[in-house]
Amino acid sequence: MTAPRRASAPDGGRPVRADALRNRARVLEAAEAVFAEHGTTASTEQVARRAGLGVGTVFRHFPTKEALLEAVFVARLGRLAAEADALMSAEDPGAAFFGFFTRVVDHAATKNALSAALAEAGVDVRETTAGTGRELRRALGALLGRAQEAGTVRADVGLPEILTLLVGASQAAEHVGGDAEVRARALAVVFDGLRATPPAAGGH
Amino acid sequence: MTAPRRASAPDGGRPVRADALRNRARVLEAAEAVFAEHGTTASTEQVARRAGLGVGTVFRHFPTKEALLEAVFVARLGRLAAEADALMSAEDPGAAFFGFFTRVVDHAATKNALSAALAEAGVDVRETTAGTGRELRRALGALLGRAQEAGTVRADVGLPEILTLLVGASQAAEHVGGDAEVRARALAVVFDGLRATPPAAGGH
C-alpha cells in the first residue's frame, strides 16, 4: 500500500493542497448553515459570502448547486445514521427507537429542508445519496427490528412504512414549526399506532 | 334591491365584461393544472400558454404570482371543505372521518403542492387563505367531533393535532408518491393511533 504523504493523493498526482481541503470544509459548513436558515433556494453567492470565499471556489468543489445540496444532505444523513448506530447498544430497544424518531423530527422542525433530504434518501432519486440513504435505512431497520423483538413495536409494520411516517412527521414539523406542544401530541398519536394492538380483535 | 343586468356590477359602474369573466375562469383552471403538473415554480407564462391567453391578461386578473397561487389554493381548500360538509350527514361518523382523511391524502399524492396549501391554511400565514382555511378547519372539526362522540376516535386529541397529522400525511404522500401500498399501510398506523385506547391502562 503506497500511502500518500499527507492527504489522499488522487492516484498518481501530488497530494491535495491544504487550502483546497480547508476551503471545501468551509463551503460545506457554510452551505449547511445557509440552507438551514434560508431554505434550499438560497443562492450560491450567499453560501460563498458566508464561507468568506468567492463563488468560483464554491463551484470548483461542487460543480453544481445540486451537487452542493446533495453533499449537505449526505452529511446530515450520515450523522443521523451514526446516531442510530450508537443507539443500537442502548438498554431499552423501544425507547431507543422512539427516541431516535423523535430526535429526527425535532431536528427537522429547526433545520430547514432536512425533510427533503430524508424524502430523497427514502426514494433514492439521486445516485450519490443512495449510498448514505441505504446506510440510514439499514440503521433504522436494525433499530426497528430490536424494538419489534422486544414487543414495543407491532410486528406487522415494515421499514418502508416507518420511513414514510418519518418523512411525513419531519415535513409536518418543518411546516407547522412553532408549536412544539402540538407536534409532540401528534407524534404521540403516531407512536400509539406503532405500539401494540395488531389488527387483532377490532374492539367495538 | 337594484339587481344588475348581467354579472355583478361592481357598485356603480357598468357590468363586468363577459370575456373578462370567462378568461378569469380559464386562467384559474389552467393554473391549477399547470401547478399540479410542474409544481408551484412553474412560470406564469406556462399558465398563460395553457389558458391560451397572454401574460398581461393573467396579471390583470391576479396582480401577482402569489395571488394566483393563493387563488388556486383557496379553490382547492373550498372544495375540500364542501366535501367535508357533505360527509356530515353520513351514517357512520367514523367512516366519514377516516374516509375524508384518506381522500385528502390520496389527492395530495397526485396533485402537486396540495400539501403546501394545507400547510398554509393550517398556519394561516396569508390573509386571504385565512377565511377558507377557517372554513376547512370548522368542517374538519365537526367531522372529528362526530367521530369522537361515536367513540371511533379517541377523545384526547384536538383539531390542531389532526391538522398536523393531515399535513404530514399529505406531504409524505406527495414526496413518497409512487407506492400506494406503503402509503396505505402507513396511514393505517396513524389511524390505529387515532382509534381507541386512550391513555387508560398503560399496558406495562
Next chain:
DNA sequence: AGTTAATCGGAGCGGTCACTCCGGATTGAA
C-alpha cells in the same frame, strides 16, 4: 352603426441566479 370604456396581447424591462473564465496568488516539492 357609433361611441365609450374596459380588456387583451406580448414585446420589453429590471433583476436574479447558476455557472464560466482567466489573471494573479498560494502551495508544496526540488
Next chain:
DNA sequence: TTCAATCCGGAGTGACCGCTCCGATTAACT
C-alpha cells in the same frame, strides 16, 4: 529560493422570470 502545478477571486455571460406598458381589439350600451 525557485518553479511548476494548483487553486482562488469575482467580473462577466446567458437564460429565465415576474411584472409593466400601450396600441389594437372587443364588449356593452345608445
